Amino acid sequence: xxxxxxxxxxxxxxxxxxxxxxxxxxxxxxxxxxxxxxxxxxxxxxxxxxxxxxxxxxxxxxxxxxxxxxxxxxxxxxxxxxxxxxxxxxxxxxxxxxxxxxxxxxxxxxxxxxxxxxxxxxxxxxxxxxxxxxxxxxxxxxxxxxxxxxxxxxxxxxxxxxxxxxxxxxxxxxxxxxxxxxxxxxxxxxxxxxxxxxxxxxxxxxxxxxxxxxxxxxxxx
Numbered sequence: 001x002x003x004x005x006x007x008x009x010x011x012x013x014x015x016x017x018x019x020x021x022x023x024x025x026x027x028x029x030x031x032x033x034x035x036x037x038x039x040x041x042x043x044x045x046x047x048x049x050x051x052x053x054x055x056x057x058x059x060x061x062x063x064x065x066x067x068x069x070x071x072x073x074x075x076x077x078x079x080x081x082x083x084x085x086x087x088x089x090x091x092x093x094x095x096x097x098x099x100x101x102x103x104x105x106x107x108x109x110x111x112x113x114x115x116x117x118x119x120x121x122x123x124x125x126x127x128x129x130x131x132x133x134x135x136x137x138x139x140x141x142x143x144x145x146x147x148x149x150x151x152x153x154x155x156x157x158x159x160x161x162x163x164x165x166x167x168x169x170x171x172x173x174x175x176x177x178x179x180x181x182x183x184x185x186x187x188x189x190x191x192x193x194x195x196x197x198x199x200x201x202x203x204x205x206x207x208x209x210x211x212x213x214x215x216x217x218x219x220x221x
Contacts, residue, residue, distance in 0.1 A: 017174065017177050017178040017181050019044040019045065019046065020044075020058070020173070020174060020177030020178075020181075021174050021177075022043050022044060023040055023043050023044050023055075024170055024173045024174055024177075025170065026039075026040065026043045027040075027063075027066065027067060027070065028070070028167065028170055031067070031070060031071060031074060032092070034067075034094075035063050035064055035066075035067045037051070037052055037063060040063060058176070058177055058180045058181075059173075059176065059177075066173075067094075068094065068104075069108070070169065071092075071093040071094050072093060072104060072105060072108050072109075073166075073169055074092075074093070074166075075089050075090075075092065075093040075101070075105065075113070076105075076109060076116065077166040078092065079113055079116050079117040079120060080116070080117065080120035080121075081120075081166075086098055086101075086102075086113055086114065089101070089113070090102075101113070154192075154214055155214070155215045155216070155217070155219070156192060156194075156210070156212035156213065156214060156215060157188070157212055157213055157215040157219060157221045158175075158194070158210035158211060158212030158213075159171045159174055159175045159178070159210065159211050159212070160208070160209075160210050161208075161209045161210060161211055162205075162206070162207065162208060162209075163204070163205050163206075163207060164204050164205070164207065165195060165199065165207055165209060168193055168209055168211050171209075171210070171211035172191065172193075172211040175191075175211050175212070175213070179213070184219070184220070187215075187216065187218075187219055188213040188214070188215065188219070189213055189214025189215065189216070190213065190214050191211070191212070191213050192212055192213070192214065193209060193210065193211050193212070194209060194210050194212070195207075195208075195209045196208040196209060196210075197209070
């Protein structure tokens, strides 16, 4: 591909979402590495200047900010589902100090990492007798109130995701790029995810879910 051909690509191109998808997959696979704009541009098959400009205009943030946000999202999963120390989680998220990590995490999630972990542990599912999972709170079995509701039907435009539920962000990032590239972002309703598999019964890499947005009757799916 020539330099001129690279520069002619714009977010309106139908094939542009494939470029977003490749870069998103690459970022997730190399989340522990500092983002290299030249490498990401090669993955997108664009010039570095053009790629970064279009990414920022689409997502409203730089690639560096995207990586920082995804690392914080992974840190939230580490807090909720692992026993890693806060210092180790901070380092994995790319922060030089636990204090800096705590400030950024509180800004994004509204609570400190310690508070977030405590709340997550309170509601973490643990296997009970007979194999049925129930939340564990302070070493005691805790049963939440369950309410069954009938909700109005909605039409969703979705992208499928297969694998860990905590990685459904890949599908949402791709969906955002698709909506922007097709000039549909202003016609999309609230974002919603649907989770179809029971994580206590289905292997993590086989979990089925979708990332979507509410679509009106005239929304082209």
